[in-house]
Amino acid sequence: MQFFNDLLNNRLLLAAFFGWLSAQILKTIIYVLVNKEFNAERLTGDGGMPSSHSATVMALVTSAFYYFGAGSFEFAISGVLALIVMHDAMGVRRETGIQAKVINNMMDWFQELDSDIPVEERLKEFVGHTPLQVLFGAILGIVVGIIVCNLS
Template sequence: MTFFEQFFSNTIFLTAAFGWLVAQVLKTLIHLIVSKKFVAERLVGSGGMPSSHSATVCALVTAVCYEYGAGSFEFAISLILAIIVMYDAMGVRRETGIQAQVLNEMLKVFEDMGRSEISAHDKLKEFVGHTPLQVLMGALLGILCGVVIYSFLL
């Protein structure tokens, strides 16, 4: 079996990737409904509802649990990774997004004052982190993706 055959038959990887894909599509649809604008960057961008980071790692944890059991070291490693990723999404990355909003507002004020060397068009990304609700919804979505794949597709 070649590397690519092994890679694309890895159910754990495919479950995690599926969790990410579903979250990104939902995030794009929710953004479209709320803002009435299609933003293609939402398909791959971070931030927003639901958290694709949480969906990915929780789908991974669920798949690992099905494959190796809750008592395995693989499950322990994937669970710790998931906790770190979700904590970071709500903490440092969320604060970075809030700081980006403040800095973008400052850039707009400077531009309005005639300071042309600073442009509000060079905006910082504000969709970086997640609220606790976005992380929770991503986590539930990831678990659901894992359960669906392992219960109905395998």
């Protein structure tokens, strides 16, 4: 029971969680405003504006800085993790989404040519982020981290 109590009182984990949650909610709202339809997958899915990956790790970095300072082990580890996560979101994962879009278009084209070709499950196209989505996720994470740290 103490384990769960410790988890629920861990300000770094709370900041990271609320960074992720706020980004997912904003991402869903933005999706609805742009596309005029609700997609429940946006509440937990990857990709989109703002980057929940960036918001999560930057809320973690911000809270590590707040509680332990810039010279701490916690800040160093969370900072390196944040750089890796945000770089990956803009790089490999973004390219994966672009490739998925191309493959989905090819599947549609082949289906039009021969309807006997079985249609496989479409690949997810929302997996990565543009640099702007990562930037806004990072800013959101910093703001959420500051709010969570100042509420304690």
